[in-house]
Every structure is written in structure tokens, then in C-alpha cells.
Amino acid sequence: MLLAWLSFSPSVAGAQSTYTFETGEPQDTVNQFSRRLPWLAAGGATLYVGGLALLNQAWYSEKERTSFHWFNDAHEWKQLDKAGHLWGAFHESRVLVDLLRKAAVPEKKAIWYGGALGFVLQTPIEYFDGRSPEYGASLSDIAANAAGSLLVISQQLAWGENRITPKYSFHRTRYAALRPNVLGKGLSEEFLKDYNGHTYWLSVDLTKFLPKESRFPKWLNPAVGLGAEEMVYNDAEANRAIGLEAYRQYYLSVDLNWKAIPTHSKFLRSAFYVLSIFKFPTPALEYNRRKGFKAHALYF
Structure with missing residues (x-):
């Protein structure tokens, strides 16, 4: 999921607070970005959906589908898969917070909305897992997604940066x-x-x-x-x-x-x-x- 989403990130990379907001952005630059935001969002959504399709093809295409079900996999893979979920949700939240901040969204709204959207974008993987006979939707995966997004939100609220x-x-x-x-x-x-x-x-x-x-x-x-x-x-x-x-x-x-x-x-x-x-x-x-x-x- 993250790899698909970050194909969009170069177009928002200038939003990184270390590069722009600590030194200030000219108002006309912010206004131009705000006007482009709907188009960037549409492009990001297209790439995101395409990334989901690629992920589905790479991971699940050779497997049969079942009805949606849950599975407790908290003990598997020495929890490295949970670390991967945290990593993915963190960076999706990071991109979205920076994007909203770049668009002149009020600071706390940019942090909370961007952080929450990172969690939302990462979670559809659980639907794919829930339809796979070898896996199942996982509450511990969802918890790891939440932890990644909260790591961004908490740092941004505390320090204004990661x-x-x-x-x-x-x-x-x-x-x-x-x-x-x-x-x-x-x-x-x-x-x-x-x-x-x-x-x-x-x-x-x-x-x-x-x-x-x-x-x-x-x-x-x-x-x-x-x-x-x-x-x-x-x-x-x-x-x-x-x-x-x-x-x-x-x-x-x-x-x-x-x-x-x-x-x-x-x-x-x-x-x-x-x-x-x-x-x-x-x-x-x-x-x-x-x-x-x-x-x-x-x-x-």
C-alpha cells in the first residue's frame, strides 16, 4: 500500500515542514498550491486505486476468494508484519499532513485530518486479507495502522515535526x-x-x-x-x-x-x-x- 501511495509523494514533497514551513512560504505559492489541490487529490486517488490493484495482483491474484472473515495473527512472523503496517501508516499520514499543511489548511486540522486519512488509506488491506483463505482480517494489523498514524499525529502536535x-x-x-x-x-x-x-x-x-x-x-x-x-x-x-x-x-x-x-x-x-x-x-x-x-x- 505504501509503495503505491508514495508514487504520488514526489508531487507533494515540497510540503515537508523542514524544507518549507519553518522558513515560510510566499502567499502566492500557497494560493497556487491550494488551487491545484483538487487536481492533486484526484491524481493521488487514481494512483492509490491503481496501487491497490497492483497489490491485489502481486499478493492475492493466485488465491481463491472466500467470504469476509477475521483471523488472529498477532503471534505470527515475529510481529514483523505489524511493524510493516505501522511503517506504512506512518508515511501515508506524513504525506497527507504535509499536503494539507501546504494547502494552507489550519495547523491542527491538517495534523488530525492527514493523520486519520493515513490510517484510512492503509486499512483496506484488511479487506483483501479478509477475503483470502490463507489469511483473514486482523485486529492487530488495524491496531498497528493506528499506531503508525498516531505516531505522526503525536509528534506533530508536540513538536510541529517528525x-x-x-x-x-x-x-x-x-x-x-x-x-x-x-x-x-x-x-x-x-x-x-x-x-x-x-x-x-x-x-x-x-x-x-x-x-x-x-x-x-x-x-x-x-x-x-x-x-x-x-x-x-x-x-x-x-x-x-x-x-x-x-x-x-x-x-x-x-x-x-x-x-x-x-x-x-x-x-x-x-x-x-x-x-x-x-x-x-x-x-x-x-x-x-x-x-x-x-x-x-x-x-x-
Whole structure:
């Protein structure tokens, strides 16, 4: 869902508060954007619906449909899928808050409406899951969507900006080949489906919490991450039957703060806005219960 929606984000990237609202926008620029807002909204809605169609084709097309039903999957995939829902809802809310603020919507309305719409946009995935015989609509997924949107709303109300940003990184693993119908066939599907290669991060804009005279680099964020491996089946016994046992991984790393890179280029601002959903590859320290601490010279 997020990947489809963010195809629209370059057109609103200039709305990022770090680039525009802290320095002020000329009134004629705001007025021009407000006049374009209906067209941008229509274009965004079209891309959003197209993104849903692509998601449906990539994830559900080979599966039969059933009547809508619920399923408790809170214990599955070491909760990495929940982290993905939070990540997606956060960035959809982020885009919408910035878009409404850019259109001169009153501050608190922009925050509450944009944040809530991010949750609304992310939630239709539950309808697809609810019609799939292998899944089911999930209350814990909906809760994770709400948490992502609330993370935007709470930060915007408290600080007028996002200082803690969920991010995503991916690397290919050997596990997808063991069950490609579920974990993906090829890079594009594994990027969405193989949770063994997913890592979700919280990247902290530390300089916003430090005194102004601090010399800590503005472009460098500390980041903590969560991953997991050996997840081929949800059922622990099925995993053990093929010699695997799922386990979590915890990471400490640094991240590139794209917002802190000064530029007058609209193209680069748009690129930085989109890139800020991903964790920049850097060295990382991993801890897991199997092998203890492990250093990665460059972690994706």
C-alpha cells in the first residue's frame, strides 16, 4: 500500500515542514498550491486505486476468494508484519499532513485530518486479507495502522515535526526459495513478502533533542532496528520439521538524515522526501539469542 501511495509523494514533497514551513512560504505559492489541490487529490486517488490493484495482483491474484472473515495473527512472523503496517501508516499520514499543511489548511486540522486519512488509506488491506483463505482480517494489523498514524499525529502536535521516523531496509535471503509461493518469487515479490529480509527501524533526529550549540552532525541519526529469520512457516512445528526455528534480531546503527541535507533543488527535495522512508545502508551491531552480538560492516 505504501509503495503505491508514495508514487504520488514526489508531487507533494515540497510540503515537508523542514524544507518549507519553518522558513515560510510566499502567499502566492500557497494560493497556487491550494488551487491545484483538487487536481492533486484526484491524481493521488487514481494512483492509490491503481496501487491497490497492483497489490491485489502481486499478493492475492493466485488465491481463491472466500467470504469476509477475521483471523488472529498477532503471534505470527515475529510481529514483523505489524511493524510493516505501522511503517506504512506512518508515511501515508506524513504525506497527507504535509499536503494539507501546504494547502494552507489550519495547523491542527491538517495534523488530525492527514493523520486519520493515513490510517484510512492503509486499512483496506484488511479487506483483501479478509477475503483470502490463507489469511483473514486482523485486529492487530488495524491496531498497528493506528499506531503508525498516531505516531505522526503525536509528534506533530508536540513538536510541529517528525523527530522519530520508522524506516525500512531489505536484503534477500535463502528462505524465500524454500517457500516461494508465500515468501515470493524473485526480487520484487520478496521485497514485499519475505519477512526474513525485512528490517524495520526507528531513526531518531537526535539534534532536535540536543542543545543548539551541540556539535553532533545534523545529517547523522542513531537508529534501532528489528528483524527476524528462519520464518518459512508460521507453525513452529512445521519450521522445526525442516530444521528451522524462528528468532528475532535487534540492531543498533546509524542512519542518514535526508532532511538535514540543504538544497534549493525541488527535484532533490522530492528525492530526499521519498528516500526518507528507507534506512540508509551503514554498519550495524546485531544481537540475537542464537549467536549473541554480531557486527555488520554494511547492513541492508
